[in-house]
Amino acid sequence: MQTPTPDSVYPSLEHLVQLRALARGFRLRPHMPLHNILLGQHAARMRGRGLDFEELRHYRPGDDVRYMDWKVTRRLGKPHIRVYNEERERPTILALDLRVSMFFGSRKSMKSVVAAEAAALLGWYSLSVGDRVGAVLATDPDIRHFVPRRSTAHVNFILANICEQARQLEVGTPPDAGRLNQMLTRLQHLARHDAQVCVISDFHGADTETAALLQAIARHNDLLLVFVFDPLELHLPQEARLPVTDGRVQISVDGRSSALREKYEAAFNSRLQRARDLLLGWGVPVLALSTERPAAQQLRAILRQR
Incomplete structure (x- = not known):
């Protein structure tokens, strides 16, 4: 695990604003062939600008x-x-998951930081092509939404709110199991038709209602899903004593136990398979971003202009 820095634990507004320059090489293409170690090879189609x-x-x-x-x-x-x-413009709506499950990271950054970077990059890109930008932010306490507007000041305002909400994340906060679906319900009301919708989350707690909401949104909009994960969620380190805590109670587990490692990896693979079954079957692009590298490096590799 790398030594955390302030910007790797909580996103800073200065950094998110600076990402504007890095979004210029992006391009959301009508045909997006996605090659990803997590989600396999998946050719998805987006409507693109009309x-x-x-x-x-x-x-x-x-x-x-x-x-x-x-x-x-x-x-x-x-x-x-x-x-x-x-078309000269259309709304882009960023749906950003800032629940407590996103406040985790064993590599360079927390998942919440990578998610905030992705939101900033997609927001700046959308503004650069003349689109209006709006957002829905989900936290365990509540949900905020911002109607789409086309201005630098409005994108800065959204990013400032993202930083404010992310800084309230702390270990031990009781999770709200239904908050993801509540965010998508709010998103469905905001993105009625012909919008570019980007949902950025670890999809923790996703269920059949989540899939139904996403399908309803995708029916009338271009939907892009950004799946944020940490490598530690994939494999348990082979160490004798691994401290595990929920913010209140701490225990030690034996990472050398093959039975424990198999159960741990099976749990994540089961969650990943649900994501495949619920989301990939109907042609929605899914990008997977790791906490190992900055979001800009990963998104530029996928969305760079060819």
């Missing part, structure tokens, strides 16, 4: 015949083509 009808005009040599308006052409006796422009 097209707005601009005008109807005479056909010119070199125009794309796929946009020929045959009804008008027959009626007027001359070839006419429909001209479209790419």
